[in-house]
Amino acid sequence: MGTDPNAYPTRPPPGLQSQSALIIERAPLPIVEVQGAAHTVSHVNSAFCRLVGKSRAKLVGTPFATIVPGGDKCLPVLNQVYATGEAATLAHEVEAETNPTHWLYAMWPALDANDQPVGVIIQLTKTGNVLQNAAAINEALLISGLRQHELAAAATHLNVQLGKEIVERKLVEDALQAANQRLGNQAGELERLVIERTARLRETVGELEEFSYSVAHDLRAPLRGMQGFARLLVEKYSGRLDAEAQSYLERIASAAARMDSLIRDVLNYTQVLRGHATLAPIDLDRLVRDILSIYPDWQPPRVELVIEGTLPVVLGHPGFLTQCLSNLLSNAVKFVAPGLTPHVRIWAEERAPSTTQAGWSPENGEVTGGWASEGPVVRVWIEDNGVGIAEKDRERVFRMFERINSPEHFAGTGMGLTIVRKALERMGGRVDFQSAAGDGSKFWFELKKAPAGAKPSAAS
């Protein structure tokens, strides 16, 4: 409680009396005007009549203190406003039968033309049922509490969700870390594997070398036996053997010799595969004819084999070249449809070196006779009437142990062309073919032509 000069105008504009009566009458708030020191009601508005439940006639002319409950409590403040002309407010509680109510009064003076207070205008507010308000407030509080609970529940739910998400994220993080760890481990594992495999490969190569020495020793021992005993037979029993028997003994000896040189060539091959290949001029014509003469199966009428013209002298390695020609000719004769006589045609042509052909690599070894990358190349063709090679098998035929034909039809190790290609690579040459399935094959290989006047070595 207290006075606030700004809350209520102390000086209404002139003519307010008549005009204010109308405004007051229509105001939704209960307002009453009292006059004189006895505070006799001079005017009430409709809202006031409704508030106190009395008619205007019964109210006007009666003292203010009697028309409202606890009105006497207002008298001191009313007197003060009337005496001083200062506005004031007042609140007091009325003990009603059911609920206590609060009455709020705003009072301001009614002034005459000389600004002298002639009465007081009172505006009342009955703040009805406080308990009901409290209940409403309680309800609001309860609702807000419930809402808060809902919010809290939602928050809790969110928290749980978040917690779950954090756990999940942590799991993912852990998994990621584990994966990274595994990746790291795998890198290490790979490295270890490479080292291990390399070691195993070396071991295998070592075993292979050991194997080839075993072959050299164990396969050649019986050959010496064949050679030696054939020789002893010829020497000691010559008088008792006819020419045919003697020729058979010679063939045993020469077959053994041929076998022995083949084994030696294979050994040389595996050795030179790892080391250096020394090239020398080789009389290809003589070499091919020598090889052909060794295989009785390649003679007519079983095989029709033609060498066109005289094959030139090339730069090569005798062992390698024997191997290449033996394998290529053997394939030409072998891969023929059953019942068909193999027709093989061999010829050579001189060519300018291919621009795509790699030069002689120094790591392959020394070359005799001043051979260089320049100069003509000899391409040797071996044409057959065999089963041919499908285009899809083009690369496979050169791969180690790859066999494109059924072993039921054609025996073999799948090494032949692998050896041919490697041997030719080592001699700075190359090999390829033209073929179609069922249409025969034309294999060719290229080597450097030997310089003019080069003396060919004994190739076989």
Added chain:
Amino acid sequence: MPAPLTILLVEDDSGSVLFFQNAAEEAGITNPIHVAEDGRKALDYLEGANEFADREKFPLPGLVVLDLRLPRATGFEVLKQMRANPDLPKINVIMLTASAAEEDIDKAYALGANAYLVKPLRLEELRSIVEAIKLFWLTHNHIPR
């Protein structure tokens, strides 16, 4: 004139033994030739062990012709044990083997071989080799006693 020195031929292949004996006969070698068919027997012979205890019957050889690939003990093992045995005099050892592998040659000399010969395919070549052995190792060469 001292008794002709004994030759110990260490060779498992009977054909090779026969060819060597034939070549020795053709070359006119009269020295006794004893044969050990595996590496173990060769060492027993050299050490006078087991069946070879009688030095009258099995005199210490003056020359060993040694194959490399042998049953029970390889030529390298025989050579190694021979050279490691302080009771054995320095006996000349000629390797006669099918292997011409450089590493075998190096290893044989490293273990104390005195010569390294590669078995030829033809009997005629073996005869010329055995003739050379007779001339060098059995005629002109002096051995420690």
